[in-house]
Amino acid sequence: MKVTRIAYSARLNPGKYAALVEQARRLGRVRSEVWQRYGSIAGVGSGLRDRQVRDRWLADGTHALFGVLANAWKETVRDAMADIAANLAAAKVEVHRAIGRRTKDPLERKRMFTALRADQWAGDPFLARQMRKHWKRGRNRTDDQIVVRADKYNTAVDGRGRLWLAVPGLEPRKMVRIPLSTTVAPTGTLRLILRGGRVEVHYQIDASQMRSSQRPCGDRTIGVDKGYTEALTDSDGAPHGCNLGVLLASESDRLKERNRRRAKLRSVANTAALCGDHAKAHRIKVNNLGTVKRDRQAARHRARVRTEIFTAVHEVVNKATTVIAEDLTKRFTGRKKLPKNINRRLAAWTKGVTAEALKSVSERRGSALVPVNAAYTSQTCHRCGRFGRRSGDRFHCTGCGVVWQADVNAAINILHRAGDPDIALHTPYHRVKQILQDRTDRHRTRLPVQDSSPATPGRRANHPNRSAMSKE
Numbered sequence: 001m002k003v004t005r006i007a008y009s010a011r012l013n014p015g016k017y018a019a020l021v022e023q024a025r026r027l028g029r030v031r032s033e034v035w036q037r038y039g040s041i042a043g044v045g046s047g048l049r050d051r052q053v054r055d056r057w058l059a060d061g062t063h064a065l066f067g068v069l070a071n072a073w074k075e076t077v078r079d080a081m082a083d084i085a086a087n088l089a090a091a092k093v094e095v096h097r098a099i100g101r102r103t104k105d106p107l108e109r110k111r112m113f114t115a116l117r118a119d120q121w122a123g124d125p126f127l128a129r130q131m132r133k134h135w136k137r138g139r140n141r142t143d144d145q146i147v148v149r150a151d152k153y154n155t156a157v158d159g160r161g162r163l164w165l166a167v168p169g170l171e172p173r174k175m176v177r178i179p180l181s182t183t184v185a186p187t188g189t190l191r192l193i194l195r196g197g198r199v200e201v202h203y204q205i206d207a208s209q210m211r212s213s214q215r216p217c218g219d220r221t222i223g224v225d226k227g228y229t230e231a232l233t234d235s236d237g238a239p240h241g242c243n244l245g246v247l248l249a250s251e252s253d254r255l256k257e258r259n260r261r262r263a264k265l266r267s268v269a270n271t272a273a274l275c276g277d278h279a280k281a282h283r284i285k286v287n288n289l290g291t292v293k294r295d296r297q298a299a300r301h302r303a304r305v306r307t308e309i310f311t312a313v314h315e316v317v318n319k320a321t322t323v324i325a326e327d328l329t330k331r332f333t334g335r336k337k338l339p340k341n342i343n344r345r346l347a348a349w350t351k352g353v354t355a356e357a358l359k360s361v362s363e364r365r366g367s368a369l370v371p372v373n374a375a376y377t378s379q380t381c382h383r384c385g386r387f388g389r390r391s392g393d394r395f396h397c398t399g400c401g402v403v404w405q406a407d408v409n410a411a412i413n414i415l416h417r418a419g420d421p422d423i424a425l426h427t428p429y430h431r432v433k434q435i436l437q438d439r440t441d442r443h444r445t446r447l448p449v450q451d452s453s454p455a456t457p458g459r460r461a462n463h464p465n466r467s468a469m470s471k472e
């Protein structure tokens, strides 16, 4: 399993930065050329590999048009061909679905799947039509990146302990030296991304090399409930990632306020442009409506939230060898757009990060992640199984006359779902409700339980939030 690391440059001499920007711009033209020639239906028919593209360009002199060093354009061709392949693979997933809808005949299906896999869909009218529909003609929009092969750069530490990365420039044997604001030297193929006067160095490392991957996992089975105030609450009653709520709320407030201000400025600029004051409109656009600072702030916020969530998951894995959690991935299969409302947008994104963190940390530290059906886990009492009322962070069970902490109650229910004989991962929502109701009805009329595990597990939360009305 690979993970991407990013090293940032320290403040860079403007002359050097400009030279890198120029190199990235020229390589952007290489990318555009690759997309233009090989990124469409016509291109894939020839089924070229990046090495063949390189040989052709060398033979017909295409490479000389760009004014960059040999290795730079070759690596860029390889990178752009990989992007095209990813684009094509995504289209094929859609066509795969279309084939499933088109025919139920297994032989016909098999024939089409095989043709699709072997890129021989051009001869089949249905497949060709579907490919044209789903394989949108891609266009290169990347002109701020430089890909550097592992043997083409070097790193060195100067007398003051600063790490320098030297990468090829536009002229042979003249390296551009970039000061980095880290002491960990990047390894493998590098992707330099030039943004706002800084260089981001993206590279991949094997996850097993990470220090956090070497920490052993715990030995227990723990259920977790995802939340927004805390990233996770576990079935022992412990919260993890407690700053998440504050982070999300303050970001939401900040975004609302900023968007309001930007809308106002935009209307001032538009009015000025209408009145003929184009200089003023331009000034506002350049000075007040830029994106550099906005993007940097957004990136910083994302990094903070990710750290909070990953730390929370690590804390859970510290004590668990098996983590039981709601299946958070299932609503992310479609390519639905994120909602427009800021709060819901942040919540949807946070859920995706939590899913990623649970999967990645479990995999790296050797714990098992068991996804379960979480339907009604926040609406039923973990002790008696009855439906209760949730208000804020409290859960009232009228059956037991107890108030639980809502997230803890849900986490314990999730833990129990792992061994539930009736409720499987894909049991529909309404069916789950029926099963839960049947269990409590049986309980009430004191009928023996025939076909399921006891609905009233003996364990209870270690930290229940007992109310004054508790009958015990």
Ligand SMILES: [Zn+2]
Binding pocket: 381, 382, 383, 384, 385, 386, 397, 398, 399, 400, 401
């Ligand atoms: Zn109860």
